Amino acid sequence: MTEAAPRGLTEAGLRRAVAELGRREPLFAGVVERHGMPPLWDRPPGFATLLHIMLEQQVSLASARAAFDRLRALADPLTAESLLGLADQQLRAAGFSRQKARYARAVASAVVDGSLDFAALPGLDDDGVDARLRAVTGIGPWTAAIYRLSALGRPDAWPTGDLAVAAGIADLWRLPAVPSAAEALGRAEAWRPWRAVAARLLWQQYLARPPRVRVAGGRPPRR
Structure with missing residues:
Protein backbone atom coordinates (compact mmCIF):
# COMPACT_ATOMS: atom_id res chain seq x y z
CA MET A 1 0.00 0.00 0.00
CA THR A 2 1.30 3.48 -0.88
CA GLU A 3 2.15 5.57 2.17
CA ALA A 4 -0.06 8.62 2.66
CA ALA A 5 1.78 11.92 2.34
CA PRO A 6 1.93 14.09 5.49
CA ARG A 7 0.88 17.76 5.41
CA GLY A 8 4.42 19.09 6.04
CA LEU A 9 7.60 17.46 4.77
CA THR A 10 10.53 16.85 7.14
CA GLU A 11 14.03 15.54 6.45
CA ALA A 12 12.92 12.10 7.63
CA GLY A 13 9.81 12.31 5.48
CA LEU A 14 11.89 13.35 2.51
CA ARG A 15 14.07 10.27 2.89
CA ARG A 16 11.07 7.96 3.13
CA ALA A 17 9.49 9.54 0.06
CA VAL A 18 12.72 9.33 -1.94
CA ALA A 19 12.96 5.64 -1.06
CA GLU A 20 9.35 5.07 -2.13
CA LEU A 21 9.86 6.88 -5.44
CA GLY A 22 13.07 4.94 -6.02
CA ARG A 23 11.15 1.68 -5.61
CA ARG A 24 8.54 2.83 -8.12
CA GLU A 25 10.99 4.31 -10.61
CA PRO A 26 14.59 3.01 -10.73
CA LEU A 27 15.71 6.16 -12.58
CA PHE A 28 15.00 8.16 -9.41
CA ALA A 29 17.10 5.74 -7.37
CA GLY A 30 19.89 6.39 -9.87
CA VAL A 31 19.70 10.15 -9.22
CA VAL A 32 20.40 9.55 -5.53
CA GLU A 33 23.20 7.10 -6.29
CA ARG A 34 24.93 9.59 -8.57
CA HIS A 35 24.19 12.91 -6.89
CA GLY A 36 23.07 12.19 -3.34
CA MET A 37 19.87 13.07 -1.50
CA PRO A 38 18.16 16.25 -2.66
CA PRO A 39 17.80 19.00 -0.06
CA LEU A 40 14.44 20.13 1.27
CA TRP A 41 14.92 23.54 -0.36
CA ASP A 42 12.77 24.84 2.48
CA ARG A 43 12.10 28.52 3.23
CA PRO A 44 10.40 30.37 6.07
CA PRO A 45 6.70 30.97 5.37
CA GLY A 46 5.40 34.50 5.00
CA ALA A 151 7.42 27.36 2.55
CA LEU A 152 4.67 24.94 3.61
CA GLY A 153 6.50 21.69 2.90
CA ARG A 154 3.60 20.19 0.96
CA PRO A 155 4.84 16.85 -0.42
CA ASP A 156 2.58 16.72 -3.50
CA ALA A 157 3.08 20.28 -4.81
CA TRP A 158 3.95 20.11 -8.50
CA PRO A 159 5.60 23.20 -10.09
CA THR A 160 3.79 23.21 -13.42
CA GLY A 161 5.83 24.91 -16.11
CA ASP A 162 9.13 24.70 -14.25
CA LEU A 163 11.82 24.47 -16.93
CA ALA A 164 14.44 22.84 -14.72
CA VAL A 165 12.02 20.06 -13.79
CA ALA A 166 11.18 19.53 -17.46
CA ALA A 167 14.88 19.44 -18.36
CA GLY A 168 15.48 16.88 -15.61
CA ILE A 169 12.76 14.68 -17.06
CA ALA A 170 14.29 14.96 -20.53
CA ASP A 171 17.70 13.97 -19.14
CA LEU A 172 16.53 10.98 -17.13
CA TRP A 173 14.27 9.53 -19.79
CA ARG A 174 16.58 10.53 -22.66
CA LEU A 175 13.81 12.34 -24.47
CA PRO A 176 14.52 14.02 -27.82
CA ALA A 177 13.07 17.30 -26.52
CA VAL A 178 12.18 18.94 -23.24
CA PRO A 179 8.56 17.97 -22.44
CA SER A 180 5.82 20.57 -22.37
CA ALA A 181 4.21 21.55 -19.08
CA ALA A 182 1.22 19.34 -19.90
CA GLU A 183 3.45 16.37 -20.78
CA ALA A 184 5.46 16.76 -17.56
CA LEU A 185 2.24 17.03 -15.53
CA GLY A 186 0.91 13.85 -17.12
CA ARG A 187 4.09 11.95 -16.33
CA ALA A 188 4.01 13.22 -12.74
CA GLU A 189 0.64 11.58 -12.07
CA ALA A 190 2.50 8.34 -11.38
CA TRP A 191 4.43 10.05 -8.56
CA ARG A 192 1.49 11.09 -6.37
CA PRO A 193 1.38 11.77 -3.43
CA TRP A 194 5.08 12.68 -3.60
CA ARG A 195 5.26 14.92 -6.67
CA ALA A 196 7.12 17.65 -4.75
CA VAL A 197 9.76 15.08 -3.81
CA ALA A 198 9.97 13.95 -7.44
CA ALA A 199 10.50 17.62 -8.38
CA ARG A 200 13.40 17.81 -5.91
CA LEU A 201 14.97 14.73 -7.49
CA LEU A 202 14.56 16.27 -10.94
CA TRP A 203 16.15 19.53 -9.74
CA GLN A 204 19.00 17.42 -8.38
CA GLN A 205 19.41 15.84 -11.81
CA TYR A 206 19.22 19.24 -13.50
CA LEU A 207 21.88 20.77 -11.27
CA ALA A 208 24.29 18.01 -12.30
CA ARG A 209 24.23 19.40 -15.83
CA PRO A 210 27.18 21.55 -16.89
CA PRO A 211 26.04 25.20 -16.67
CA ARG A 212 26.52 25.68 -20.40
CA VAL A 213 23.78 23.15 -21.22
CA ARG A 214 21.21 24.26 -18.66
CA VAL A 215 18.00 25.60 -20.17
CA ALA A 216 17.31 29.32 -20.13
CA GLY A 217 15.22 30.18 -17.11
CA GLY A 218 15.61 26.74 -15.56
CA ARG A 219 16.25 26.86 -11.87
CA PRO A 220 15.34 25.11 -8.65
CA PRO A 221 14.06 27.30 -5.81
CA ARG A 222 16.62 29.04 -3.62
CA ARG A 223 17.85 26.75 -0.89
Whole structure:
Protein backbone atom coordinates (compact mmCIF):
# COMPACT_ATOMS: atom_id res chain seq x y z
CA MET A 1 0.00 0.00 0.00
CA THR A 2 1.30 3.48 -0.88
CA GLU A 3 2.15 5.57 2.17
CA ALA A 4 -0.06 8.62 2.66
CA ALA A 5 1.78 11.92 2.34
CA PRO A 6 1.93 14.09 5.49
CA ARG A 7 0.88 17.76 5.41
CA GLY A 8 4.42 19.09 6.04
CA LEU A 9 7.60 17.46 4.77
CA THR A 10 10.53 16.85 7.14
CA GLU A 11 14.03 15.54 6.45
CA ALA A 12 12.92 12.10 7.63
CA GLY A 13 9.81 12.31 5.48
CA LEU A 14 11.89 13.35 2.51
CA ARG A 15 14.07 10.27 2.89
CA ARG A 16 11.07 7.96 3.13
CA ALA A 17 9.49 9.54 0.06
CA VAL A 18 12.72 9.33 -1.94
CA ALA A 19 12.96 5.64 -1.06
CA GLU A 20 9.35 5.07 -2.13
CA LEU A 21 9.86 6.88 -5.44
CA GLY A 22 13.07 4.94 -6.02
CA ARG A 23 11.15 1.68 -5.61
CA ARG A 24 8.54 2.83 -8.12
CA GLU A 25 10.99 4.31 -10.61
CA PRO A 26 14.59 3.01 -10.73
CA LEU A 27 15.71 6.16 -12.58
CA PHE A 28 15.00 8.16 -9.41
CA ALA A 29 17.10 5.74 -7.37
CA GLY A 30 19.89 6.39 -9.87
CA VAL A 31 19.70 10.15 -9.22
CA VAL A 32 20.40 9.55 -5.53
CA GLU A 33 23.20 7.10 -6.29
CA ARG A 34 24.93 9.59 -8.57
CA HIS A 35 24.19 12.91 -6.89
CA GLY A 36 23.07 12.19 -3.34
CA MET A 37 19.87 13.07 -1.50
CA PRO A 38 18.16 16.25 -2.66
CA PRO A 39 17.80 19.00 -0.06
CA LEU A 40 14.44 20.13 1.27
CA TRP A 41 14.92 23.54 -0.36
CA ASP A 42 12.77 24.84 2.48
CA ARG A 43 12.10 28.52 3.23
CA PRO A 44 10.40 30.37 6.07
CA PRO A 45 6.70 30.97 5.37
CA GLY A 46 5.40 34.50 5.00
CA PHE A 47 5.37 37.69 3.00
CA ALA A 48 9.11 37.99 2.34
CA THR A 49 9.42 34.47 0.97
CA LEU A 50 6.45 34.93 -1.35
CA LEU A 51 7.99 38.14 -2.71
CA HIS A 52 11.30 36.37 -3.28
CA ILE A 53 9.57 33.57 -5.20
CA MET A 54 7.76 36.14 -7.35
CA LEU A 55 11.08 37.80 -8.13
CA GLU A 56 12.47 34.43 -9.29
CA GLN A 57 9.89 34.07 -12.06
CA GLN A 58 11.57 34.18 -15.48
CA VAL A 59 14.91 35.54 -14.22
CA SER A 60 18.10 33.99 -12.90
CA LEU A 61 18.37 33.13 -9.23
CA ALA A 62 21.30 35.53 -8.92
CA SER A 63 19.28 38.44 -10.32
CA ALA A 64 16.32 37.64 -8.08
CA ARG A 65 18.57 37.39 -5.02
CA ALA A 66 20.24 40.71 -5.79
CA ALA A 67 16.88 42.47 -6.16
CA PHE A 68 15.59 40.87 -2.97
CA ASP A 69 18.69 41.94 -1.01
CA ARG A 70 18.36 45.51 -2.28
CA LEU A 71 14.70 45.49 -1.28
CA ARG A 72 15.53 44.32 2.23
CA ALA A 73 18.08 47.09 2.55
CA LEU A 74 15.36 49.62 1.67
CA ALA A 75 12.65 48.07 3.87
CA ASP A 76 14.08 46.60 7.05
CA PRO A 77 12.23 44.74 8.42
CA LEU A 78 10.54 43.70 5.20
CA THR A 79 6.80 43.72 5.84
CA ALA A 80 3.72 44.47 3.78
CA GLU A 81 3.50 47.88 5.41
CA SER A 82 7.14 48.77 4.81
CA LEU A 83 6.91 47.74 1.15
CA LEU A 84 3.83 49.89 0.62
CA GLY A 85 5.78 52.80 2.08
CA LEU A 86 8.34 52.62 -0.74
CA ALA A 87 8.01 54.77 -3.83
CA ASP A 88 7.80 53.19 -7.27
CA GLN A 89 11.22 54.65 -8.09
CA GLN A 90 12.72 52.84 -5.10
CA LEU A 91 11.27 49.51 -6.20
CA ARG A 92 12.56 50.05 -9.73
CA ALA A 93 15.99 50.94 -8.39
CA ALA A 94 15.96 47.69 -6.38
CA GLY A 95 15.47 45.75 -9.59
CA PHE A 96 11.69 45.32 -9.82
CA SER A 97 10.18 45.63 -13.26
CA ARG A 98 7.11 47.83 -13.50
CA GLN A 99 4.93 44.72 -13.59
CA LYS A 100 6.59 43.03 -10.62
CA ALA A 101 6.38 46.23 -8.60
CA ARG A 102 2.63 46.24 -9.26
CA TYR A 103 2.38 42.59 -8.24
CA ALA A 104 4.40 43.18 -5.06
CA ARG A 105 2.08 46.01 -4.08
CA ALA A 106 -0.93 43.79 -4.76
CA VAL A 107 0.42 41.13 -2.39
CA ALA A 108 1.26 43.72 0.27
CA SER A 109 -2.20 45.27 -0.01
CA ALA A 110 -3.84 41.85 0.33
CA VAL A 111 -1.86 41.22 3.52
CA VAL A 112 -2.77 44.62 4.96
CA ASP A 113 -6.49 44.29 4.20
CA GLY A 114 -6.58 40.74 5.54
CA SER A 115 -7.57 38.95 2.34
CA LEU A 116 -4.21 37.10 2.39
CA ASP A 117 -3.45 35.68 5.83
CA PHE A 118 -0.22 33.68 5.84
CA ALA A 119 -0.98 32.26 9.30
CA ALA A 120 -4.15 30.64 7.93
CA LEU A 121 -2.49 28.88 4.98
CA PRO A 122 -1.03 25.89 6.89
CA GLY A 123 -4.54 24.88 7.94
CA LEU A 124 -5.81 24.68 4.36
CA ASP A 125 -5.50 21.81 1.91
CA ASP A 126 -3.47 22.29 -1.24
CA ASP A 127 -6.40 23.51 -3.31
CA GLY A 128 -7.34 25.95 -0.57
CA VAL A 129 -3.81 27.36 -0.40
CA ASP A 130 -3.73 27.77 -4.17
CA ALA A 131 -7.10 29.51 -4.17
CA ARG A 132 -6.01 32.01 -1.50
CA LEU A 133 -2.70 32.77 -3.18
CA ARG A 134 -3.95 32.91 -6.75
CA ALA A 135 -6.74 35.30 -5.79
CA VAL A 136 -4.00 37.94 -5.55
CA THR A 137 -2.94 39.70 -8.75
CA GLY A 138 0.43 38.44 -9.98
CA ILE A 139 0.40 35.03 -8.28
CA GLY A 140 0.10 32.22 -10.81
CA PRO A 141 0.30 28.41 -10.67
CA TRP A 142 4.11 28.20 -10.50
CA THR A 143 4.45 30.76 -7.70
CA ALA A 144 1.68 29.14 -5.66
CA ALA A 145 3.17 25.67 -6.12
CA ILE A 146 6.69 26.76 -5.17
CA TYR A 147 5.31 28.47 -2.05
CA ARG A 148 3.45 25.29 -1.09
CA LEU A 149 6.53 23.18 -1.79
CA SER A 150 9.21 25.28 -0.09
CA ALA A 151 7.42 27.36 2.55
CA LEU A 152 4.67 24.94 3.61
CA GLY A 153 6.50 21.69 2.90
CA ARG A 154 3.60 20.19 0.96
CA PRO A 155 4.84 16.85 -0.42
CA ASP A 156 2.58 16.72 -3.50
CA ALA A 157 3.08 20.28 -4.81
CA TRP A 158 3.95 20.11 -8.50
CA PRO A 159 5.60 23.20 -10.09
CA THR A 160 3.79 23.21 -13.42
CA GLY A 161 5.83 24.91 -16.11
CA ASP A 162 9.13 24.70 -14.25
CA LEU A 163 11.82 24.47 -16.93
CA ALA A 164 14.44 22.84 -14.72
CA VAL A 165 12.02 20.06 -13.79
CA ALA A 166 11.18 19.53 -17.46
CA ALA A 167 14.88 19.44 -18.36
CA GLY A 168 15.48 16.88 -15.61
CA ILE A 169 12.76 14.68 -17.06
CA ALA A 170 14.29 14.96 -20.53
CA ASP A 171 17.70 13.97 -19.14
CA LEU A 172 16.53 10.98 -17.13
CA TRP A 173 14.27 9.53 -19.79
CA ARG A 174 16.58 10.53 -22.66
CA LEU A 175 13.81 12.34 -24.47
CA PRO A 176 14.52 14.02 -27.82
CA ALA A 177 13.07 17.30 -26.52
CA VAL A 178 12.18 18.94 -23.24
CA PRO A 179 8.56 17.97 -22.44
CA SER A 180 5.82 20.57 -22.37
CA ALA A 181 4.21 21.55 -19.08
CA ALA A 182 1.22 19.34 -19.90
CA GLU A 183 3.45 16.37 -20.78
CA ALA A 184 5.46 16.76 -17.56
CA LEU A 185 2.24 17.03 -15.53
CA GLY A 186 0.91 13.85 -17.12
CA ARG A 187 4.09 11.95 -16.33
CA ALA A 188 4.01 13.22 -12.74
CA GLU A 189 0.64 11.58 -12.07
CA ALA A 190 2.50 8.34 -11.38
CA TRP A 191 4.43 10.05 -8.56
CA ARG A 192 1.49 11.09 -6.37
CA PRO A 193 1.38 11.77 -3.43
CA TRP A 194 5.08 12.68 -3.60
CA ARG A 195 5.26 14.92 -6.67
CA ALA A 196 7.12 17.65 -4.75
CA VAL A 197 9.76 15.08 -3.81
CA ALA A 198 9.97 13.95 -7.44
CA ALA A 199 10.50 17.62 -8.38
CA ARG A 200 13.40 17.81 -5.91
CA LEU A 201 14.97 14.73 -7.49
CA LEU A 202 14.56 16.27 -10.94
CA TRP A 203 16.15 19.53 -9.74
CA GLN A 204 19.00 17.42 -8.38
CA GLN A 205 19.41 15.84 -11.81
CA TYR A 206 19.22 19.24 -13.50
CA LEU A 207 21.88 20.77 -11.27
CA ALA A 208 24.29 18.01 -12.30
CA ARG A 209 24.23 19.40 -15.83
CA PRO A 210 27.18 21.55 -16.89
CA PRO A 211 26.04 25.20 -16.67
CA ARG A 212 26.52 25.68 -20.40
CA VAL A 213 23.78 23.15 -21.22
CA ARG A 214 21.21 24.26 -18.66
CA VAL A 215 18.00 25.60 -20.17
CA ALA A 216 17.31 29.32 -20.13
CA GLY A 217 15.22 30.18 -17.11
CA GLY A 218 15.61 26.74 -15.56
CA ARG A 219 16.25 26.86 -11.87
CA PRO A 220 15.34 25.11 -8.65
CA PRO A 221 14.06 27.30 -5.81
CA ARG A 222 16.62 29.04 -3.62
CA ARG A 223 17.85 26.75 -0.89
